[in-house]
Amino acid sequence: SWRVPPFQWGALVDVSGGGKSPVMSAASKGPDAIYNEMVQASRREFNKWVKACDETPKGESMPPKPAWRQRKASDTTIEALGHLLSDNPEGVNLVFDELTEWIGRMDAYTAGQGGKDRAVYLSAWNGEQVTVNRASKPAMVIDNFSVGILAGIQPEKLAAMLKKGQGSSDGLFQRFMVY
Numbered sequence: 001s002w003r004v005p006p007f008q009w010g011a012l013v014d015v016s017g018g019g020k021s022p023v024m025s026a027a028s029k030g031p032d033a034i035y036n037e038m039v040q041a042s043r044r045e046f047n048k049w050v051k052a053c054d055e056t057p058k059g060e061s062m063p064p065k066p067a068w069r070q071r072k073a074s075d076t077t078i079e080a081l082g083h084l085l086s087d088n089p090e091g092v093n094l095v096f097d098e099l100t101e102w103i104g105r106m107d108a109y110t111a112g113q114g115g116k117d118r119a120v121y122l123s124a125w126n127g128e129q130v131t132v133n134r135a136s137k138p139a140m141v142i143d144n145f146s147v148g149i150l151a152g153i154q155p156e157k158l159a160a161m162l163k164k165g166q167g168s169s170d171g172l173f174q175r176f177m178v179y
Contacts, residue, residue: 007091007148009125009176011099013155020152021097027150028095031072038069077105078117081124082132082142091127091146099151103161118172121147125175149176 012020045066052063067087074095076084084092096102106117123130127146133139162173 007093007125007127007146009149010151011158011176011178012150012152013158013178014152016154024095024097024150024152028072031093035070035072038071042066042069075105078120079132081147082130082140082145085142085145085147086140089142089144091144091148093148093150096149096151099153100157100161102149102151118170120145122170122172122175 012023014020046068049063049066056062068084070084070088070092071090072093072095073081073084076094081092094102106121124145124147127144130142130145131139132142
């Protein structure tokens with residue numbers, strides 16, 4: 001009954017041109033091969049499904065849509081991440097060349113309301129069950145809302161973010177293993 005999500009949050013800190021990107025690229029080479037195979041298989045299954053839907057006679061029920069298998073993402077909203085995690089109960093890794101890119105994407109579509117994405121990511125570190133309820137859509141239960149993160153950042157940018165309060169006491173930056 002006790003489990004720990006198999007993800008960690010890592011941040012490589014070095015000056016611009018200090019070699020963060022090559023290290024992340026080398027570390028991701030093996031997993032990327034697996035991810036790419038999964039995405040190709042998902043594309044094939046999706047194309048088969050589209051063809052089967054096109055061939056389904058009018059009035060008959062459509063075949064069930066296949067799950068989209070993917071373990072890595074670099075450009076996603078919280079809502080899209082929820083859908084991705086519902087198809088991938090093992091969790092997903094987010095990889096960003098710059099940690100500031102990930103922070104900047106938070107609450108991009110909230111029209112100044114802000115705050116929601118950060119709270120969701122704080123929960124994602126724990127790998128808990130999340131239920132998403134929207135008035136216009138059916139409920140979506142995500143059994144393992146688990147996200148790993150790998151990103152690079154320059155020391156002066158990290159210091160500036162922490163100084164501006166973006167590192168606040170909510171524990172977001174404290175979840176990262178910094179190297």
